[in-house]
Amino acid sequence: MSNMSAMSVDELAFTPSKGLTVGVEIELQILNSRDYDLARDAADLIGLIEKAPHPGAVKPEITESMVELNSSIQPGHDPLLTELRAIRDVVVQAASRLNVRIAGGGSHPFHTWADRRIYPTERFQHLLSLYGYLAKQFTIFGQHVHVGCPDGDVAIYLAHILSRYVPHFIALSASSPYQQGEDTSYASSRLNTVSAFPLSGQIPFVHSWKEFLDYFLKMRGYGIVESMKDFYWDIRPKPEYGTVEIRVFDTPLTVEHSAALAAYTQSLARYILTDRPFAPLRDVYTLYNYNRFQACRYGLDGRIVDAYTQRHVTLKEDILETLAVITPHAAALGNGLALAKLAADVEAGRSGANQLREIFRERKSLNDIARVQSDLWMGAGKPANAKEAPKT
Amino acid sequence: MTTFLPQYPFPPNPVLLFGLLLLAGVVGGELVKRALNLPRIVGYVLIGLLLGASGSNLLDAGLVGESWIFVEIALGLVLFELGRRLHFKWLRNDPWLLATGLLESTLAFGFLYVTLTYFGVQPIYAAVAAAIGVSTSPAVVLLVAQELKAEGQVTERALNLTALNSVVAFVLTTMLVSWIHHEYQAGWATVALHPLYLLGGSLVLGFAASVVAIVLSRWLGQRAERQFALLLALIVLTIGAARMLELSVLLALLALGVFSRNLDTRHDVMTVDLSGIGQIFYVVLFVVSGAKLHVVELMMGGGLALAYVAARLAGKLIGVMSLSHLSGVRPGTALMLGVALTPMSGLALAMVHGTADLYPEFGARLSAIVLSAVLILELIGPVAVQFALKRAGEARDAA
Numbered sequence: 001m002s003n004m005s006a007m008s009v010d011e012l013a014f015t016p017s018k019g020l021t022v023g024v025e026i027e028l029q030i031l032n033s034r035d036y037d038l039a040r041d042a043a044d045l046i047g048l049i050e051k052a053p054h055p056g057a058v059k060p061e062i063t064e065s066m067v068e069l070n071s072s073i074q075p076g077h078d079p080l081l082t083e084l085r086a087i088r089d090v091v092v093q094a095a096s097r098l099n100v101r102i103a104g105g106g107s108h109p110f111h112t113w114a115d116r117r118i119y120p121t122e123r124f125q126h127l128l129s130l131y132g133y134l135a136k137q138f139t140i141f142g143q144h145v146h147v148g149c150p151d152g153d154v155a156i157y158l159a160h161i162l163s164r165y166v167p168h169f170i171a172l173s174a175s176s177p178y179q180q181g182e183d184t185s186y187a188s189s190r191l192n193t194v195s196a197f198p199l200s201g202q203i204p205f206v207h208s209w210k211e212f213l214d215y216f217l218k219m220r221g222y223g224i225v226e227s228m229k230d231f232y233w234d235i236r237p238k239p240e241y242g243t244v245e246i247r248v249f250d251t252p253l254t255v256e257h258s259a260a261l262a263a264y265t266q267s268l269a270r271y272i273l274t275d276r277p278f279a280p281l282r283d284v285y286t287l288y289n290y291n292r293f294q295a296c297r298y299g300l301d302g303r304i305v306d307a308y309t310q311r312h313v314t315l316k317e318d319i320l321e322t323l324a325v326i327t328p329h330a331a332a333l334g335n336g337l338a339l340a341k342l343a344a345d346v347e348a349g350r351s352g353a354n355q356l357r358e359i360f361r362e363r364k365s366l367n368d369i370a371r372v373q374s375d376l377w378m379g380a381g382k383p384a385n386a387k388e389a390p391k392t
Numbered sequence: 393m394t395t396f397l398p399q400y401p402f403p404p405n406p407v408l409l410f411g412l413l414l415l416a417g418v419v420g421g422e423l424v425k426r427a428l429n430l431p432r433i434v435g436y437v438l439i440g441l442l443l444g445a446s447g448s449n450l451l452d453a454g455l456v457g458e459s460w461i462f463v464e465i466a467l468g469l470v471l472f473e474l475g476r477r478l479h480f481k482w483l484r485n486d487p488w489l490l491a492t493g494l495l496e497s498t499l500a501f502g503f504l505y506v507t508l509t510y511f512g513v514q515p516i517y518a519a520v521a522a523a524i525g526v527s528t529s530p531a532v533v534l535l536v537a538q539e540l541k542a543e544g545q546v547t548e549r550a551l552n553l554t555a556l557n558s559v560v561a562f563v564l565t566t567m568l569v570s571w572i573h574h575e576y577q578a579g580w581a582t583v584a585l586h587p588l589y590l591l592g593g594s595l596v597l598g599f600a601a602s603v604v605a606i607v608l609s610r611w612l613g614q615r616a617e618r619q620f621a622l623l624l625a626l627i628v629l630t631i632g633a634a635r636m637l638e639l640s641v642l643l644a645l646l647a648l649g650v651f652s653r654n655l656d657t658r659h660d661v662m663t664v665d666l667s668g669i670g671q672i673f674y675v676v677l678f679v680v681s682g683a684k685l686h687v688v689e690l691m692m693g694g695g696l697a698l699a700y701v702a703a704r705l706a707g708k709l710i711g712v713m714s715l716s717h718l719s720g721v722r723p724g725t726a727l728m729l730g731v732a733l734t735p736m737s738g739l740a741l742a743m744v745h746g747t748a749d750l751y752p753e754f755g756a757r758l759s760a761i762v763l764s765a766v767l768i769l770e771l772i773g774p775v776a777v778q779f780a781l782k783r784a785g786e787a788r789d790a791a
Contacts, residue, residue: 032543033479035663040786044545048720097720098545099482117788365614371659 012216012228014152014209017073017242020273020333021148022080022266026069026251026258027061027141028091028377029108029370031101036370038065038111038139041100042119048097054090055083062124063116063139067091067102073148076334077263084255092378101374104258105352106141106176106190106250109373110366113137113180134197140190141251143173145262146243147269152209154273155237158244159203160280161272162235162265163288166248167295167304168322171315172342173249173261174299175352181366187299187353188250191292199225200232205282212237234292244269248292253352253376260342263335268322270329283307299351319346409459410676413451416443417675431536431774433678438771440682451683459680460745466531466677467738468631468645469670471558472623474530475649476663477548478555488719489549493556496711496733497526500557500704501564507703511696513761516575517754520568520747521761525704527561528554529737529773535674536777538667544786546725550732550777553712555646558739562643565743566590569750576751594640598647601630605652610660620664623652642742681738681770690764697764701772704765708733725784732780735773736766 032039042064049058057070069087074080095102116136118128128135149155174187186192194200206212219225228236238245246265252258271277284307294302300316323343330339345351359372420439421432428434443451451459483490504522509515533554537547566587573583605626612618630648634641652661690697712730721729744762748755781787 032548033482034477040543041545044720044722047722094720096481096485099479099485099548363614365662367662368614368659 012213012239014149014155014237014239015242016150017148019148019150019154020266020270021073021075022262023073023146023148023241023243024069024071024080024084024258024262025144025146026084026104026255027143028067028069028251029103029105029141029373030065030067030095031103031108031370031374033099033101036101036367036374038108038116039100040064040117041098042067044098045091045094045100048094049090052090052094054087056087058087058091060119060121060124062119062127062135064119065108065111065116065139066119066141076266077259077338078334080262081256081259081338084259088255088377088379095378101371102377103370103373104141104175104251104253104255104377105356105373106174106188107179108139108141109178109356109369110181111139113139131197134193137193137196140176140193142190142247143249143251143258143261145246145249145265146238146241147246147266148241148243149237150242152212152237152239155239155242155244156203156206156209156212157280158269158272159235159237160205160284161278162244162246162269163202164278164281164284164307165268165322166234166246166288167291167302167315168319169246169248169261169265170250170292170295171299171302171351172264172319172346173252173257173352174296175250175253175356177353177356178360178366178369183357183360186296187302187351188296190250191248191296194232197232199230201234202285202288203233203235203237205280205285207280209237250352253355253373255377257352260338263330263333263338264323264342267326267330267333267335267339270333271326274329278308281307299353300346300349316346316349404455404458406458406461409455410462413459413462413676413679414672416440417679420679421675431539431778433532433535433774434771436675436678437682440679441685441687442682443679444683444685446685446687451680456680456683459676462673462676463680463738463742464631464635464641465628466670466673467742468627468641469666469673470531470534470677470739471642471645472627472649473534473666473670474551474555474558475646475651476653477551478650478653479552480654482552486719488715489552490556492712492715492719493553494560495715496553496708496730497557497560498707499711500707501526501560503703503707504700507699508696508761511699513696516568516571517758517761519571520565520758521700523561523564523568524740524743524762525561525700525736525765526564527558527736527739527743528708528733529735529739529769530554530558531674531677531739532735532737532773533732533777535671536774537781538671540778540781540787542781542786542788544784545721546729546732546784547781547786549716549721549729550780553729553733555650557733558642558646561739561743562640562646563591565747566640566643569747572747572751572754576754590640591643593637594634594643595647597630597633597637597639598644598649599651601626601633601644601648602651602655605648606656606660609656609662610658614660614662616662616664619662620666623661623664623666624669640746642739677738678770681741681766684741685763685767685770687767689760690767693760693764696761697768700761700765701768704736705734728780728784732777734769734776736769737773740766 030039059068061068113136116139118124176188176190179189234248287305287307291304302315330336416439417436421435424435425432501522504525508518570583570587634644709730713726716726
């Protein structure tokens with residue numbers, strides 16, 4: 001960790017990035033292969049992965065039961081998916097050598113938060129001492145999608161407009177219906193855990209990068225934050241990457257769905273930045289928590305209020321309408337096929353949360369849900385087939 | 393005189409015995425934990441020593457014999473749990489783990505055999521004693537891991553290597569049985585068929601029980617409480633059947649565990665937590681194994697016992713350390729993995745017991761060699777496992 005207090009305003013300057021590129025971070029669960037409870041092999045897993053050449057990056061997360069995959073910066077869906085599959089294969093192979101399982105999904109269905117252990121780095125230990133049990137409860141799994149922006153003002157605009165679509169992102173990715181051994185009745189229960197953090201929420205209603213920096217410096221002046229990392233907002237600008245980062249997605253059950261969500265976000269961002277369809281609206285934030293709750297609770301069946309039209313609409317309808325609007329942008333980015341498939345899923349009401357509940361109805365076992373989560377993510381449970389002897 | 397009052401000396405009964413052993417163990421374990429911060433197992437063994445032949449002789453040979461059934465139930469539970477941890481898929485995905493297990497078993501056997509014959513032990517005794525020394529005590533590793541709530545690669549690999557070396561030890565001792573038969577001029581049919589019956593019969597019994605476990609688990613559905621009762625029933629039934637058929641209780645239960653895990657392709661058998669009920673029997677197991685040891689007699693074989701312990705440890709450490717870096721273990725933990733394989737305990741006693749049943753004279757001379765090493769490792773082993781798992785960073789913070 002760098003010394004944040006010595007950071008100058010210059011270092012907070014927005015690094016321009018090639019507009020509308022996309023990248024993802026995916027937090028994953030490490031399970032044991034005995035009863036599929038969370039394991040704590042992150043250090044061994046990362047150590048083993050680092051020995052082999054692989055695209056992207058694999059990093060530790062707050063507890064030893066988690067690992068985070070990062071993609072590179074990608075121009076669109078297909079190359080992103082290719083890269084994610086390649087990283088997945090490396091992770092799956094390392095995991096099978098350690099006899100652990102890797103699973104997607106926003107939550108582990110039955111782990112006990114008190115059993116979790118914090119990954120031994122300075123930052124994570126600091127978070128534990130600051131947030132107490134919340135740090136261990138933060139063993140939830142999200143996907144972050146980064147969209148490249150040419151400058152800070154564009155990033156602020158994009159963040160405000162994307163806020164209107166936050167319920168979409170939640171409903172499309174919702175895959176955390178079970179937590180701590182119970183059906184929560186939510187499609188995404190994960191975000192309720194995030195809401196407990198004092199610096200969660202939304203970006204302030206500022207209109208330019210300069211206004212945003214003033215806000216940030218004020219907060220830092222109060223000693224409330226040290227860096228941008230301390231804001232657990234649903235959407236936040238990431239000046240050092242030159243991106244806007246959307247953080248409300250539950251980790252999907254497969255990398256294919258991860259790439260599809262990134263494609264949706266990227267296509268939507270292209271529509272927003274090319275057509276500039278709306279101006280930022282304070283009412284988006286007035287309705288924000290209600291709409292967000294509807295998406296978490298009911299997924300695609302949630303009913304939201306559109307701040308721009310005051311219309312009540314189900315998320316399923318709103319997403320399908322949006323998909324129709326952004327079709328040309330998706331096509332321009334090469335995301336057309338991926339979004340067509342996403343539209344078919346939404347039309348049919350398919351979601352990660354529904355899929356997991358279906359498994360429970362069939363098997364009546366939370367262990368089996370965790371097992372199937374790992375089968376799905378690892379590629380239908382097929383073991384890694386490459387098994388050549390490691391080089392020494 | 394009234395006749396409804398019990399007559400002195402009061403006749404003991406197995407239930408009373410079980411309760412006493414358990415009570416003694418719980419108190420001894422807690423005292424050792426509080427006073428010395430050592431694993432409770434050490435306390436169970438020490439209280440056994442105090443109560444047994446080396447101490448007050450409250451638990452004399454007769455009572456130890458009566459309590460042997462509890463030892464077999466305990467070992468049955470341990471081996472079942474251990475078998476369920478032995479995951480064929482892991483051995484396929486990480487063949488170096490299997491190679492490590494075979495190498496450390498081979499080296500431990502070789503070093504022990506050479507050391508014992510060097511000290512003038514007859515080859516046949518040396519071979520059987522060496523074969524028994526191949527096995528790590530599953531009960532100690534499992535129990536210390538549970539007590540520390542340890543999990544991670546060293547813990548899992550130690551348990552899998554223990555399962556592997558236990559299998560190797562069974563197979564070796566069983567094959568050596570034919571040599572013993574030969575020495576004692578048994579008929580050729582006994583020489584050839586007895587080991588075959590022991591190995592094959594125990595495997596078939598374990599296999600049959602595992603098929604029943606899988607089929608009935610599917611029928612019962614994924615309900616932990618029902619499956620718990622089912623598995624306990626099958627474990628006890630298999631122990632009883634193995635005794636009845638004069639098969640190896642240990643091998644049959646290990647087979648039940650291994651097959652119920654590895655043949656269950658539809659994931660019908662849940663991983664039920666047997667540690668609660670297991671704990672009760674493990675306490676008794678260690679108290680009895682302490683009671684069985686004659687400290688004074690064993691001290692006489694002290695030099696040989698030390699050589700035995702050293703040769704065995706060298707074999708295991710060299711075996712583990714020369715291969716485990718190939719199988720994705722963090723650097724620095726290979727040593728800990730080797731150290732975690734130190735314990736010898738009830739399983740070794742049971743194997744001595746098994747051969748002693750055949751030819752008591754042979755058993756007596758074998759005991760003299762193996763049991764003095766068990767005495768040392770019974771006390772050092774749990775400490776070694778605790779040290780290894782803590783050092784590897786796999787124990788829960790407050791243990």
